[in-house]
Amino acid sequence: MQPTPSMDLPTSPNLMRFYFHLLLFVMAGLVVAFAPLPVPAIAPQERTFEIDAGQYAYSPSELKVNAGDTVNIQLVSTDVVHGLYVDGYDVSIEADPGQTRTLSFVADKPGSFRFRCNVTCSAMHPFMIGKLTVGRNNWLFRSFGLATLAVFGALISIKQKA
Amino acid sequence: MAKIELTRNPLIKNALKSRYPQLAVFVVMLAGYIFAILAGLIGTPVGSHNFSIVFVWIAWWAILILVAVPFFGRGWCAVCPIPLPGEWLQRGAILAPPDKKPKWLNLRVPKIFRNIWLQNISFLLLALFSSVLLTTPNITGIVLAAMLFAAIGLSTIFERRAFCRYLCPVGGFIGLYSQTAPIELRIKDKQICVTCDGKPCYNGSQAGYGCPWDVFPGGLTKNTYCGLCMECIRTCPHDNIAVNLRPFSADLAKPSTRMDEAFKAFIMLGSAMIYAGVLLGPWGAFKDAAYNVGTSAWFIYAVIFLAIIFVILPGFFTLGILKTKNTLPLKQRFASLATALIPLGLMFWVAFSLSFVLTNASYIIAALSDPLGLGWNLFGTANAAWQPMLTSVLAPAQTLALVGGLIWSARTAQKAANEAKVSSIPVIVYCFATTSIMLWLLL
Numbered sequence: 312m313q314p315t316p317s318m319d320l321p322t323s324p325n326l327m328r329f330y331f332h333l334l335l336f337v338m339a340g341l342v343v344a345f346a347p348l349p350v351p352a353i354a355p356q357e358r359t360f361e362i363d364a365g366q367y368a369y370s371p372s373e374l375k376v377n378a379g380d381t382v383n384i385q386l387v388s389t390d391v392v393h394g395l396y397v398d399g400y401d402v403s404i405e406a407d408p409g410q411t412r413t414l415s416f417v418a419d420k421p422g423s424f425r426f427r428c429n430v431t432c433s434a435m436h437p438f439m440i441g442k443l444t445v446g447r448n449n450w451l452f453r454s455f456g457l458a459t460l461a462v463f464g465a466l467i468s469i470k471q472k473a
Numbered sequence: 474m475a476k477i478e479l480t481r482n483p484l485i486k487n488a489l490k491s492r493y494p495q496l497a498v499f500v501v502m503l504a505g506y507i508f509a510i511l512a513g514l515i516g517t518p519v520g521s522h523n524f525s526i527v528f529v530w531i532a533w534w535a536i537l538i539l540v541a542v543p544f545f546g547r548g549w550c551a552v553c554p555i556p557l558p559g560e561w562l563q564r565g566a567i568l569a570p571p572d573k574k575p576k577w578l579n580l581r582v583p584k585i586f587r588n589i590w591l592q593n594i595s596f597l598l599l600a601l602f603s604s605v606l607l608t609t610p611n612i613t614g615i616v617l618a619a620m621l622f623a624a625i626g627l628s629t630i631f632e633r634r635a636f637c638r639y640l641c642p643v644g645g646f647i648g649l650y651s652q653t654a655p656i657e658l659r660i661k662d663k664q665i666c667v668t669c670d671g672k673p674c675y676n677g678s679q680a681g682y683g684c685p686w687d688v689f690p691g692g693l694t695k696n697t698y699c700g701l702c703m704e705c706i707r708t709c710p711h712d713n714i715a716v717n718l719r720p721f722s723a724d725l726a727k728p729s730t731r732m733d734e735a736f737k738a739f740i741m742l743g744s745a746m747i748y749a750g751v752l753l754g755p756w757g758a759f760k761d762a763a764y765n766v767g768t769s770a771w772f773i774y775a776v777i778f779l780a781i782i783f784v785i786l787p788g789f790f791t792l793g794i795l796k797t798k799n800t801l802p803l804k805q806r807f808a809s810l811a812t813a814l815i816p817l818g819l820m821f822w823v824a825f826s827l828s829f830v831l832t833n834a835s836y837i838i839a840a841l842s843d844p845l846g847l848g849w850n851l852f853g854t855a856n857a858a859w860q861p862m863l864t865s866v867l868a869p870a871q872t873l874a875l876v877g878g879l880i881w882s883a884r885t886a887q888k889a890a891n892e893a894k895v896s897s898i899p900v901i902v903y904c905f906a907t908t909s910i911m912l913w914l915l916l
Contacts, residue, residue: 315810317682367764368757398864400834422868425753427832429859431521434608435764442755451916455909461876462905464816465883469897472887 336464343456348449350421355379364388364428366405367435378421378446384414394429397443403429421446477718478661480706489703489716492568495552503554504567506617508844513614517846521608521859524844529617530607535830537647538822546651551701555620556637558627558642560685570679577629582639582687588733592645593740600744601775604752604763627746627881634685637700644700648736650819651696652724652882657717658690658699658706665713668689674705674714681707683789690714697734722881728812728889732804735811736787741812742907749914753828776909786907793899801893809893813886813900820878822885823910824871828915832861871915879908 358380363370365388375381386395388406395414396403399422404414428439480486488494505528513525515848518524541549561567565576599606599616606612610916627866637644660666666674674690677683684690693699706714751759751774762770787807794810795803815843835857839863849855863870883897884905890897 326842367760369755370757370878374753396861398861398867409685423753427861431519434520434762435604436521437608437829438752438760440753440755444676447916450585450872451912454876454912454916457872457876457881457911458905458908461880461883462901465880465901466898469887 332355332464332467336460339460340457342416344453344459350378350446353377353379355381355417357381357383357384361385361387362395362410362441363387363389364393364395364439367428367433367439369395369426369439369441372441374441374443375425376418376443378418380445382414382416382418382443385411386414387411391432392430393432393439395426395441397424398471399424399425405430418445419442422447422450463470478715479656479718480714480716485531485716486706487707492707495703496568499554499557500551501556502552506554510617510621512845513610513612513617515845517611518611519609519846520608521836522840522842522843522846523735525610525613525617526608527833527840528844529613531830531833534826535611535834536660536858537643538826542647542650542654542655543819543823544656545701546654546656546696547699547701548654548656548707549647550637551703553637555641556628556634556685558621559636560634562625564682571677571682575632577584579632580630581632581669581765582635588731589639589645589648589737590733591640592642593733595640595642597779598646599684599738601778602766603748604878605766607752609649609856627777631688633683638686638698644775645737646741648697649734649741649815651699651763653816653819654696655719655721655723657696657723658701658703659715659717660691661713661715663691665711669711669713673710678708678710683708687838694727695729696788697724698731710793722749722816722885725812725815725885726888728892730805730808732808735808736783738814738818739786739790740782741770742818742821743778743786745818745912746907746914747778747781747827749821749825749911753810753863754914781880782891789879789906790900790903793903794819794895797890797899799893799895801895806893806895810886810889810895810897810900812889813882813897813904816881816885817878819905820874820881821907823878824911824915825875827870829866831863834862835860840896867916871910875908875911875915879904 326333329383329467336393355377358376360371360374360383362384364386384404386393386404386406388408389409392407394403394405396458397416399420400416402414402416406412417438422445424445425441426441429434480489491560509525512523516523516525533567537549540553542556563577564571581766606616620641623640627635627640671678672689673680673683673689675683681704684705685702686697686698688698750756751763759774762774766773784815790811791803791807794806799806836859838857842852883901886897886900890900
């Protein structure tokens with residue numbers, strides 16, 4: 312296979328500058344994505360939540376705890392058999408209708424995690440989802456930072472071309 | 474990056490020129506499609522255990538949006554079984570050379586419909602009912618059957634593949650996003666096409682059929698409407714058709730000025746954001762409204778859905794570009810600059826689909842053994858437990874997709890703005906704002 316005429320190649324002296332800026336932005340991106348952040352020193356507590364599960368929704372559907380807290384989730388199923396599986400922690404429980412089951416775990420991984428029904432319960436079962444936030448959702452802020460960096464890079468590139 | 478002509482390789486060229494490899498794939502796809510319809514209609518009503526839901530909305534969707542569209546553009550259309558029965562009926566043959574005399578009405582699609590507005594509408598119709606469609610096997614079965622019969626019906630009335638080109642709800646967005654793919658079908662030498670007698674690539678010959686997609690290959694400048702059916706490779710008497718490997722999003726360097734395509738970009742961008750919030754978010758009331766079709770809550774959901782797509786997203790975009798000083802009419806600037814939303818929309822769908830697919834992929838293993846949910850255990854995997862996959866890499870992968878899409882769109886915006894001779898900054902800010910919302914919804 313032979314290459315046919317090329318298109319849109321960066322050329323000559325600008326090439327070095329282009330790669331230098333690219334390297335700079337990649338390094339800045341790595342810093343934003345992976346630089347360690349200060350962890351607020353909050354004493355771990357025991358937190359208990361009662362969650363009603365029914366008709367493809369949890370109530371409450373958003374939980375917030377601090378990193379290191381012991382989380383007790385009392386799952387009450389209000390209609391059919393429902394479950395609760397926590398992404399990232401790989402722990403789960405199931406509750407029969409009218410029954411309360413308790414799931415306990417130490418929330419030692421900071422971030423945002425979906426919890427979802429792990430027992431086929433209704434048509435909308437795959438979308439029966441809640442959200443557990445442990446400490447600060449640093450990855451979201453890092454992602455905002457990366458997006459800001461991307462826009463900053465684009466604006467610099469426009470300014471240079473102008 | 475240079476273009477590389479893949480069809481210089483004799484193995485690739487012969488495989489594309491021969492009808493048999495494609496026919497073999499077609500037969501398998503058509504069998505799978507008909508089985509999906511039957512599974513939807515006669516299988517278990519439990520979606521996560523029914524072939525129609527698991528293989529269409531998890532397996533096929535994952536392959537389509539994560540692999541086929543980004544890397545092969547309209548590659549799926551090249552093997553899609555939906556137009557086949559209609560096309561075979563229209564031609565009165567499967568492989569035989571075409572008859573000179575049309576067997577059916579063979580009408581030309583009226584000019585008013587020769588755009589992708591019908592595809593925009595058909596996609597939105599499915600999108601508004603998607604919570605039911607994605608989760609209810611018999612509804613999926615009915616929709617799949619309806620698409621097959623619509624394609625057959627249109628083939629008997631109109632010439633070529635009218636369904637694929639003007640009505641298919643999937644083909645519209647595949648065409649839009651195929652512009653970003655690193656693969657293209659193009660002519661090698663324009664002059665040869667200008668002097669070619671009879672234009673067999675468009676009109677057909679004893680070697681094969683005229684372009685089923687109603688495209689004259691000699692005029693192809695972007696992937697949007699080329700279905701990669703390879704018919705022109707077979708009919709070109711001058712060996713003037715090539716399949717090339719090229720840089721990503723090469724087609725976007727020359728932005729479109731068509732409003733139907735611009736709105737397609739908004740429909741896809743908005744739908745991905747709405748799905749991320751409604752289907753993957755923690756808000757039960759939204760799911761309730763989206764699922765209970767016909768209730769007042771659903772009507773409110775439908776109105777909000779359409780308002781986001783047709784008013785809010787294009788409205789803010791228009792406000793952003795309103796003050797970009799230029800002699801071009803606003804409508805033309807709007808359509809041209811909306812090109813920048815194409816890579817962003819594709820990556821929104823990739824990020825959304827990663828979450829949906831990785832969480833539910835384990836259903837595929839169980840459904841393989843018991844595709845109808847009737848208690849079979851064909852391969853011993855019917856009782857495989859549900860287990861989300863790769864949850865630890867999901868969030869970084871979604872960030873990579875969304876921020877990558879933002880960078881990609883910013884570059885596209887610069888090119889589109891240069892063409893239109895306006896500033897790209899409002900479009901880049903718009904892309905940043907929508908990306909931030911999507912990050913918040915998914916992470």
